[in-house]
Amino acid sequence: xxxxxxxxxxxGKVAEVTIGATSEQGGTRxxxxxxxxxxxxxxxxxxxxxxxxxxxxxxxxxKTPKKYLxxxxxxxxxxxxxxxEMAKKCVDEYGAELISVRLEGTHPEKGDKSAEEAAETVxxxxxxxRVPLIISGHxxxxxxxxxxxKVCEVTEGENCLINYVETDNYxxxxxxxxxxxxTLVAQSPIDVNLAKQLNILLTDMNFPPExxxxxxxxxxxxxxxxxxxxxxxxIRNDGLAGDKMLAFPMLINPGYxxxxxxxxxxxxKEYPDWGNLEQRAAYWEIAxxxxxxxxxxxxxxxxxxxxxxxxxxKIIEMYESKKES
Amino acid sequence: xxxSGLDIFKLLPKTNCGDCNxxxxxxxxxxxxxxxxxxxxxxxxxxxxxxxxxxxxxPPIRLVKIGGTNALEVGNETVMFRHEKTFFHxxxxxxxxxxxxxxxxxxxxxxxxxxxxxxxVGEELSADLFFISHDSKNKEDFxxxxxxxxxxxxxxxxxxxxxxxxxxxxxELLKDTCPAVLLKNELSDKNIELTQNSxxxxxxxxxxxxxxxxxxxxxxxxxxxxxxxxxxNQNIGNQLQHNAILRRSALKKYFKPFGYPLFTYIHAxxxxxxxARASALLCKYDSIIVLPxxxxxxxxxxxxxxxxxxxxxxxxxxxxPKVYPIGExxxxxxxFVTTNFSLTYFIVSGEIENSGISAHLVVADAEGQSVLxxxxxxxxxxxxxxxxxxxxxxxxxxxxxxxxxxxxxxxxSGDLEDNLPGWEVIVGCxxxxxxxxxxxxxxxx
Ligand code: SF4
Numbered sequence: 178x179x180x181x182x183x184x185x186x187x188x189g190k191v192a193e194v195t196i197g198a199t200s201e202q203g204g205t206r207x208x209x210x211x212x213x214x215x216x217x218x219x220x221x222x223x224x225x226x227x228x229x230x231x232x233x234x235x236x237x238x239x240k241t242p243k244k245y246l247x248x249x250x251x252x253x254x255x256x257x258x259x260x261x262e263m264a265k266k267c268v269d270e271y272g273a274e275l276i277s278v279r280l281e282g283t284h285p286e287k288g289d290k291s292a293e294e295a296a297e298t299v300x301x302x303x304x305x306x307r308v309p310l311i312i313s314g315h316x317x318x319x320x321x322x323x324x325x326x327k328v329c330e331v332t333e334g335e336n337c338l339i340n341y342v343e344t345d346n347y348x349x350x351x352x353x354x355x356x357x358x359x360t361l362v363a364q365s366p367i368d369v370n371l372a373k374q375l376n377i378l379l380t381d382m383n384f385p386p387e388x389x390x391x392x393x394x395x396x397x398x399x400x401x402x403x404x405x406x407x408x409x410x411x412i413r414n415d416g417l418a419g420d421k422m423l424a425f426p427m428l429i430n431p432g433y434x435x436x437x438x439x440x441x442x443x444x445x446k447e448y449p450d451w452g453n454l455e456q457r458a459a460y461w462e463i464a465x466x467x468x469x470x471x472x473x474x475x476x477x478x479x480x481x482x483x484x485x486x487x488x489x490x491k492i493i494e495m496y497e498s499k500k501e502s
Numbered sequence: 503x504x505x506s507g508l509d510i511f512k513l514l515p516k517t518n519c520g521d522c523n524x525x526x527x528x529x530x531x532x533x534x535x536x537x538x539x540x541x542x543x544x545x546x547x548x549x550x551x552x553x554x555x556x557x558x559x560x561p562p563i564r565l566v567k568i569g570g571t572n573a574l575e576v577g578n579e580t581v582m583f584r585h586e587k588t589f590f591h592x593x594x595x596x597x598x599x600x601x602x603x604x605x606x607x608x609x610x611x612x613x614x615x616x617x618x619x620x621x622x623v624g625e626e627l628s629a630d631l632f633f634i635s636h637d638s639k640n641k642e643d644f645x646x647x648x649x650x651x652x653x654x655x656x657x658x659x660x661x662x663x664x665x666x667x668x669x670x671x672x673x674e675l676l677k678d679t680c681p682a683v684l685l686k687n688e689l690s691d692k693n694i695e696l697t698q699n700s701x702x703x704x705x706x707x708x709x710x711x712x713x714x715x716x717x718x719x720x721x722x723x724x725x726x727x728x729x730x731x732x733x734x735n736q737n738i739g740n741q742l743q744h745n746a747i748l749r750r751s752a753l754k755k756y757f758k759p760f761g762y763p764l765f766t767y768i769h770a771x772x773x774x775x776x777x778a779r780a781s782a783l784l785c786k787y788d789s790i791i792v793l794p795x796x797x798x799x800x801x802x803x804x805x806x807x808x809x810x811x812x813x814x815x816x817x818x819x820x821x822x823p824k825v826y827p828i829g830e831x832x833x834x835x836x837x838f839v840t841t842n843f844s845l846t847y848f849i850v851s852g853e854i855e856n857s858g859i860s861a862h863l864v865v866a867d868a869e870g871q872s873v874l875x876x877x878x879x880x881x882x883x884x885x886x887x888x889x890x891x892x893x894x895x896x897x898x899x900x901x902x903x904x905x906x907x908x909x910x911x912x913x914x915s916g917d918l919e920d921n922l923p924g925w926e927v928i929v930g931c932x933x934x935x936x937x938x939x940x941x942x943x944x945x946x947x
Binding site: 179180182183185186220221222223244251276286316396398399401402403405406407410411414437438439440449450451452453454456457459460461463464465468470471483484487488490491494495496498499501 | 561583584585618619620621622711712737738739740742743746747750751754755757759772773774775777778779781782783785786797798799800802803804806807809810811813815844845847848852855856931935936941942
């Protein structure tokens with residue numbers, strides 16, 4: 178019996194998005210990171226183009242998160258309150274490909290730091306590392322608009338990935354991204370139609386489509402992962418089938434989301450069936466990341482250095498099989 | 503491949519004799535196509551009709567059983583993506599027992615794995631299979647391990663032993679418990695002899711599609727049909743592509759030689775690496791995964807992932823409607839109410855926990871729907887919530903007489919107060935993520 182590999186040809190292509198800018202491009206980064214561009218399902222090298230492998234970022238903070246896990250303190254305890262140094266450690270020691278600066282401390286109820294302070298933090302990180310940056314915000318519209326505007330302004334030309342806007346609050350930040358040449362994350366709450374609608378709103382205001390990354394909202398393992406998983410598969414299927422308003426690279430947050438749930442901090446003494454905490458914390462983030470990678474993730478923001486390392490290595494290994502296809 | 507009524511009609515005698523209790527062959531063919539009749543009802547059907555219809559009614563991916571009572575069933579999947587319908591048979595997780603490990607160690611390991619049962623969202627989760635690999639020089643070690651596993655556990659067993667004589671004895675010991683055998687070399691006539699007319703499943707190993715198809719054809723032609731496929735490759739990218747191609751061939755091309763469940767023994771550099779590989783293969787089409795190591799945290803992570811991926815997307819997972827303590831609540835602690843949609847429950851309970859307070863979380867029965875959906879359907883309104891609170895006798899459990907409802911359904915507050923005399927209803931925040939700041943800004947008791 179002769180076997181022929183059944184191939185499926187798609188008409189769509191995921192947009193290619195570049196983050197960061199080198200000095201020739203008006204920034205100060207040593208290199209840029211490009212994601213997206215695939216024409217078949219994730220890792221289906223046998224039937225499509227996959228010019229760029231998914232990139233893995235790590236995150237630093239403008240204010241020590243209230244519930245920062247002991248298992249992460251072992252790695253970052255000395256630098257957790259020094260975003261510049263922490264970023265350097267993520268890049269030099271662990272191999273982070275991008276750095277996300279989370280500006281949670283500007284939230285009125287979580288520190289209420291000013292836009293200027295946020296801009297200073299971002300600049301510190303820009304100076305201490307040469308990889309492209311992601312700037313991650315929060316859901317307090319009024320404040321985050323102020324903060325992002327300022328940050329966009331002081332980082333003009335760096336082509337940061339501004340993370341994020343949502344349907345109820347996109348105009349101010351999107352306009353700042355256009356004005357100061359940054360890339361943007363469009364976040365929607367686990368829903369194909371809402372995701373599409375936001376992308377349409379953005380392109381309607383002439384936001385360049387090659388600067389949009391989608392965040393379908395990550396639910397972590399055991400807490401609704403199946404919803405994110407299926408929504409991402411549907412978004413990717415529709416995008417490859419030719420729906421341009423869904424054919425964008427996707428971002429997930431396995432770190433931030435995993436380290437909020439009990440499974441990554443509850444001690445084994447209290448939950449003997451859950452096994453060793455040290456391992457479990459990393460496992461939880463890995464399983465979230467690995468499963469969602471298969472649905473169309475192009476950019477991950479991870480926390481645990483060992484989870485980061487394993488996931489990055491798996492991506493590289495997957496792309497090694499590209500040569501054979 | 504489903505046949506149409508007309509396709510079936512062409513295979514029938516076309517005599518309209520009526521012996522099938524249907525007046526015409528055409529009418530009978532239509533009933534067959536709708537699966538409302540069985541071909542055996544026509545006494546005149548040809549051999550060709552029987553074979554063709556039989557093959558057409560075979561599922562595209564065969565269901566294979568491993569184990570005795572409570573056997574693990576894998577295969578019989580019908581879609582590539584879970585959102586198209588659902589994945590039916592969750593990946594079986596096997597744990598390796600090496601025969602060189604020594605009787606004492608093996609016994610305690612078997613007992614520990616057998617005793618490992620963990621509950622999550624109302625489901626009992628445990629390892630499904632033992633994978634016995636013969637790496638000792640001694641035949642007795644192999645047989646002893648098989649007996650230990652069989653006597654101390656009801657889990658199904660996969661045997662991995664390259665010596666055919668020893669393997670035969672091992673299979674003999676597992677009579678009537680549907681064992682599976684991993685064949686690492688090409689399928690031999692001896693292997694076929696060993697499994698013909700038995701309940702043993704064969705895991706066929708190959709390095710290429712053609713080689714794999716050749717072996718499954720050989721087995722099928724000898725009447726050996728309980729097969730599992732092991733297309734060997736160490737690279738995770740290749741493994742995932744193989745799995746996608748095999749599954750697609752079976753489902754979309756009805757390529758019979760690949761219409762069987764898939765198997766992988768996870769080779770890994772470290773525990774974290776093992777979990778990463780197993781996670782990916784569990785999502786993308788492996789029906790059996792062998793873990794070389796027993797690690798509770800790894801199993802719990804994988805079981806949770808399996809539960810997520812194999813949940814029916816049409817049926818929301820529900821949690822039991824009742825009062826859940828968050829932290830260590832006293833009768834004076836605040837009371838929150840939400841629906842029993844699992845995701846809603848998880849997020850709300852998680853955020854209350856994050857806020858650092860202790861509370862009573864009333865999870866009302868809303869048939870597993872989210873807050874807004876349940877409200878729109880009239881299942882999460884003043885009357886139903888009040889009735890639930892009375893049914894569970896909440897007033898006897900707490901002293902507080904304030905209850906926080908989700909901000910998304912602020913419109914039910916008056917209705918709820920009318921139905922719950924003596925209670926004050928507080929409208930909470932719209933987003934669960936705002937709970938930590940909400941509890942700081944409002945007096946809840
Ligand atoms: S019994 Fe068979 S041959 Fe007779 S009418 Fe029915 S289908 Fe036709």
